[in-house]
Amino acid sequence: xxxxxxxxxxxxxxxxxxxxxxxxxxxxxxxxxxxxxxxxxxxxxxxxxxxxxxxxxxxxxxxxxxxxxxxxxxxxxxxxxxxxxxxxxxxxxxxxxxxxxxxxxxxxxxxxxxxxxxxxxxxxxxxxxxxxxxxxxxxxxxxxxxxxxxxxxxxxxxxxxxxxxxxxxxxxxxxxxxxxxxxxxxxxxxxxxxxxxxxxxxxxxxxxxxxxxxxxxxxxxxxxxxxxxxxxxxxxxxxxxxxxxxxxxxxxxxxxxxxxxxxxxxxxxxx
Amino acid sequence: xxxxxxxxxxxxxxxxxxxxxxxxxxxxxxxxxxxxxxxxxxxxxxxxxxxxxxxxxxxxxxxxxxxxxxxxxxxxxxxxxxxxxxxxxxxxxxxxxxxxxxxxxxxxxxxxxxxxxxxxxxxxxxxxxxxxxxxxxxxxxxxxxxxxxxxxxxxxxxxxxxxxxxxxxxxxxxxxxxxxxxxxxxxxxxxxxxxxxxxxxxxxxxxxxxxxxxxxxxxxxxxxxxxxxxxxxxxxxxxxxxxxxxxxxxxxxxxxxxxxxxxxxxxxxxxxxxxxxxxxxxxxxxxxxxxxxxxxxxxxxxxxxxxxxxxxxxxxxxxxxxxxxxxxxxxxxxxxxxxxxxxxxxxxxxxxxxxxxxxxxxxxxxxxxxxxxxxxxxxxxxxxxxxxxxxxxxxxxxxxxxxxxxxxxxxxxxxxx
Amino acid sequence: xxxxxxxxxxxxxxxxxxxxxxxxxxxxxxxxxxxxxxxxxxxxxxxxxxxxxxxxxxxxxxxxxxxxxxxxxxxxxxxxxxxxxxxxxxxxxxxxxxxxxxxxxxxxxxxxxxxxxxxxxxxxxxxxxxxxxx
Numbered sequence: 001x002x003x004x005x006x007x008x009x010x011x012x013x014x015x016x017x018x019x020x021x022x023x024x025x026x027x028x029x030x031x032x033x034x035x036x037x038x039x040x041x042x043x044x045x046x047x048x049x050x051x052x053x054x055x056x057x058x059x060x061x062x063x064x065x066x067x068x069x070x071x072x073x074x075x076x077x078x079x080x081x082x083x084x085x086x087x088x089x090x091x092x093x094x095x096x097x098x099x100x101x102x103x104x105x106x107x108x109x110x111x112x113x114x115x116x117x118x119x120x121x122x123x124x125x126x127x128x129x130x131x132x133x134x135x136x137x138x139x140x141x142x143x144x145x146x147x148x149x150x151x152x153x154x155x156x157x158x159x160x161x162x163x164x165x166x167x168x169x170x171x172x173x174x175x176x177x178x179x180x181x182x183x184x185x186x187x188x189x190x191x192x193x194x195x196x197x198x199x200x201x202x203x204x205x206x207x208x209x210x211x212x213x214x215x216x217x218x219x220x221x222x223x224x225x226x227x228x229x230x231x232x233x234x235x236x237x238x239x240x241x242x243x244x245x246x247x248x249x250x251x252x253x254x255x256x257x258x259x260x261x262x263x264x265x266x267x268x269x270x271x
Numbered sequence: 272x273x274x275x276x277x278x279x280x281x282x283x284x285x286x287x288x289x290x291x292x293x294x295x296x297x298x299x300x301x302x303x304x305x306x307x308x309x310x311x312x313x314x315x316x317x318x319x320x321x322x323x324x325x326x327x328x329x330x331x332x333x334x335x336x337x338x339x340x341x342x343x344x345x346x347x348x349x350x351x352x353x354x355x356x357x358x359x360x361x362x363x364x365x366x367x368x369x370x371x372x373x374x375x376x377x378x379x380x381x382x383x384x385x386x387x388x389x390x391x392x393x394x395x396x397x398x399x400x401x402x403x404x405x406x407x408x409x410x411x412x413x414x415x416x417x418x419x420x421x422x423x424x425x426x427x428x429x430x431x432x433x434x435x436x437x438x439x440x441x442x443x444x445x446x447x448x449x450x451x452x453x454x455x456x457x458x459x460x461x462x463x464x465x466x467x468x469x470x471x472x473x474x475x476x477x478x479x480x481x482x483x484x485x486x487x488x489x490x491x492x493x494x495x496x497x498x499x500x501x502x503x504x505x506x507x508x509x510x511x512x513x514x515x516x517x518x519x520x521x522x523x524x525x526x527x528x529x530x531x532x533x534x535x536x537x538x539x540x541x542x543x544x545x546x547x548x549x550x551x552x553x554x555x556x557x558x559x560x561x562x563x564x565x566x567x568x569x570x571x572x573x574x575x576x577x578x579x580x581x582x583x584x585x586x587x588x589x590x591x592x593x594x595x596x597x598x599x600x601x602x603x604x605x606x607x608x609x610x611x612x613x614x615x616x617x618x619x620x621x622x623x624x625x626x627x628x629x630x631x632x633x634x635x636x637x638x639x640x641x642x643x644x645x646x647x648x649x650x651x652x653x654x655x656x657x658x659x660x661x662x663x664x665x666x667x668x669x670x671x672x673x674x675x676x677x678x679x680x681x682x683x684x685x686x687x688x
Numbered sequence: 689x690x691x692x693x694x695x696x697x698x699x700x701x702x703x704x705x706x707x708x709x710x711x712x713x714x715x716x717x718x719x720x721x722x723x724x725x726x727x728x729x730x731x732x733x734x735x736x737x738x739x740x741x742x743x744x745x746x747x748x749x750x751x752x753x754x755x756x757x758x759x760x761x762x763x764x765x766x767x768x769x770x771x772x773x774x775x776x777x778x779x780x781x782x783x784x785x786x787x788x789x790x791x792x793x794x795x796x797x798x799x800x801x802x803x804x805x806x807x808x809x810x811x812x813x814x815x816x817x818x819x820x821x822x
Contacts, residue, residue, distance in 0.1 A: 047722065049718060050710075061792055062792065063792075064784055064788075064791045064795050065790055065791065066784045067783070072728060072756075075727055075728075076726065076727050076728055076761075083293060083296065084293055084295070084296050085294065086293045086294055089293050089294075092790050093790075094789075094790065109628075110290075111290035112290060113290070113292075120786075121790070123788060131789050134790035135790055135792075136790055136791075139292075148468075148470060151376045151377065152377045152467070153374055153377055154373065154379035154382070155368040155369055155372055155373070155374060155380070156372050156374045156707070156711075156712035156713040156714075157368075157713065158713075159710075159711055159712065159713035161718060162710055167717065167718070167721055169713060169714055169720075169721075171714075171717070171720070172365070172368065172704070172713070173361070173362065173365075174360050174361065174362050174363075174365045174366060174369065175360050175361015175362045176359075176360055176379065177301040177302060177361075178377070178379050180294075180301055181301065181302065181468055181470070181471065181474075181620075181621075182468050182470055183470060184469070184625055185625070186291075186292025186293075186295050186626070187292075187294065188294065189294040189297075190297075190361065194361075195361030195362060196361055201721060204718075204721045204722050204724075205721065205722050205723065205724035205725070205726060206726055206728075206730075208722040209722075209726070211726065211728075211730040211732075212730065214727075214728045217728050217754055217756060217757075218728065219757070220752060220753040220754075220757045221752055221795070255469055256469075271626055271627070367698075367702055368702075370698075370699075371698070371699050371702045371703050372703055372704075372707055372712070374712050391691070
């Protein structure tokens with residue numbers, strides 16, 4: 001081992017003194033910093049994230065696949081135009097009739113989402129007579145209670161907020177893509193311009209100002225319902241939805257992510 | 272950022288067969304060939320270290336000639352391990368955050384600490400204790416730049432008396448013992464990064480860390496065989512057939528375990544047949560046919576198993592030069608097989624949609640950030656570093672005499688503990 | 689020990705302020721994300737000036753449709769009334785009302801190729817009072 005013991009003990013004393021000096025100033029500065037935050041960190045107009053719990057619910061039976069929500073989301077959040085960058089999108093499911101005498105309940109399930117459904121869907125993919133059932137499903141961040149994306153972020157750049165949104169901090173994200181791999185719902189993408197992960201923020205800049213998220217605002221049929229579970233207002237749409245759709249489901253429940261986005265009238269083929 | 276700017280991105284429509292979530296249908300998979308290289312390189316680090324610790328911890332004397340070589344190989348590859356990761360990050364300049372605010376629930380946050388531990392507390396320390404006496408000797412005998420380098424590496428400790436040397440040997444052994452679990456940790460955690468992703472049925476699997484560890488051991492040993500044979504050839508010195516036979520034996524056993532665990536993985540998947548099995552079967556038979564069934568299973572596992580197994584059974588009947596060839600071909604096949612295994616895991620997991628309804632295409636580019644040129648360069652770099660290490664720290668006269676590599680350490684060191 | 693001290697020192701200087709106030713993230717990120725400007729103004733903003741239109745709309749079938757569903761982003765117009773809103777075209781109607789087997793049956797749908805071709809929708813229908821005309 002290192003022989004000169006005198007040198008080592010000197011080193012130890014020195015580093016001990018250094019550490020002592022540092023911890024003193026650290027604690028002092030940390031305290032000051034904390035105080036500064038407590039005073040300064042309040043979101044616009046006194047919004048307190050701990051006093052809200054937002055929820056999104058989807059009524060599949062009311063979605064008409066117009067694509068206004070996808071377009072509004074891209075505009076509102078400056079999501080890159082392109083076929084693989086979506087914070088929300090619409091999927092079309094077409095379940096065909098089984099062949100006569102096949103003994104099956106249903107035929108094939110065909111799913112498509114051309115450009116996220118932003119410009120609508122091409123007609124005539126399957127002739128009308130062959131369709132057993134067809135419907136649109138809007139998709140967005142599932143606001144998981146146990147979000148796998150926030151769990152795997154190595155630096156804490158994506159997180160569950162106290163008010164129920166799952167956000168990405170674009171100034172802190174290192175762009176490793178782990179969260180995108182961990183999301184079972186394909187709700188995240190790598191923004192090609194900022195090189196950071198991006199996802200539905202529940203229009204955090206809107207909901208903190210008392211507005212509805214852009215997709216909910218423009219939805220013409222109220223297929224998307226949005227509300228605050230902690231502050232119910234009279235005739236609150238989210239409470240009406242929960243009351244009316246007691247059997248509302250979530251996507252991929254077997255993964256244990258406990259999504260908070262509810263889907264009413266969901267078909268088993270949707271995943 | 273405004274929309275007029277974002278409108279300018281030109282997108283090539285990616286090809287999708289069936290349905291994929293729109294965000295998944297990217298032109299390149301998010302984790303591309305750089306992330307294939309990363310677990311391959313760390314696997315080689317861990318495997319080569321296990322090879323070295325066979326000598327130190329388990330006293331396998333026949334492997335003496337490759338002890339230092341495998342440690343240096345391990346170090347050369349470890350120095351290159353973070354590069355593919357850094358190059359792949361969207362914001363490499365923020366990489367320090369992973370050390371400053373490590374999110375403890377993320378397996379990736381471990382990287383900085385595991386890496387620093389392995390580099391500073393295991394490999395460098397073990398090498399230093401092992402080389403210390405030589406550094407002292409060389410710093411006296413060599414002049415010029417080399418002498419300066421050796422003198423710097425002694426870190427000012429010039430004592431080579433008997434008790435101090437014995438202490439060196441004991442420290443080396445302790446570090447080796449600590450190093451084995453560290454090597455398992457280093458690579459097991461890489462496997463865990465994939466194994467912990469429940470969203471992806473191709474990755475999310477408890478066996479994944481174990482598969483990674485054993486394939487790492489196999490690939491690292493194969494690398495040592497390859498480097499040792501190549502070095503002997505380059506120095507026109509005969510490789511010790513004793514050493515090669517022993518390496519072949521360990522390689523064979525490790526390969527048997529590796530193959531058994533990987534088959535167990537497949538048997539379990541096929542038998543339990545959950546909702547993902549249809550897409551995984553068509554993945555294996557379609558897009559991964561050449562790399563998985565032909566590359567990994569047949570040429571990477573079955574052929575080396577037969578070759579090395581034949582040597583185990585009929586060692587006496589196979590001539591020395593034939594055995595040389597078998598070891599060489601076997602190790603090259605294993606190295607290629609493990610590389611294709613990494614490819615199958617990393618790229619394969621991103622070729623099908625998490626909706627389990629379709630496949631994405633992947634075309635490998637030549638140049639550019641995600642091209643294979645960069646990856647080949649990253650795989651070549653450790654060999655260059657290793658070349659420098661060998662030039663500096665493995666003088667030809669010593670490593671190839673049939674007597675133990677260093678006159679001082681092995682006999683006294685190993686028995687003293 | 690030196691390494692650990694160095695690490696702690698670096699950590700002290702490189703950890704952003706406000707980290708860990710609510711959880712393992714920069715708490716100020718919430719403010720930063722919330723500070724983004726809006727482009728859709730919301731129904732309330734429309735109601736401030738066009739309340740009679742909003743109230744009339746609420747009596748008819750299109751009551752669930754918000755102003756900005758058809759008229760487009762309104763924040764610019766709300767900030768400066770001189771800024772024009774999007775001009776509407778025929779495609780806005782068929783975007784929702786084109787016949788499509790995937791659309792729910794309660795929605796009124798037409799085949800635009802067979803339904804009074806060559807005429808504009810507004811020649812017969814009033815978008816704000818859709819039930820008025822057949």
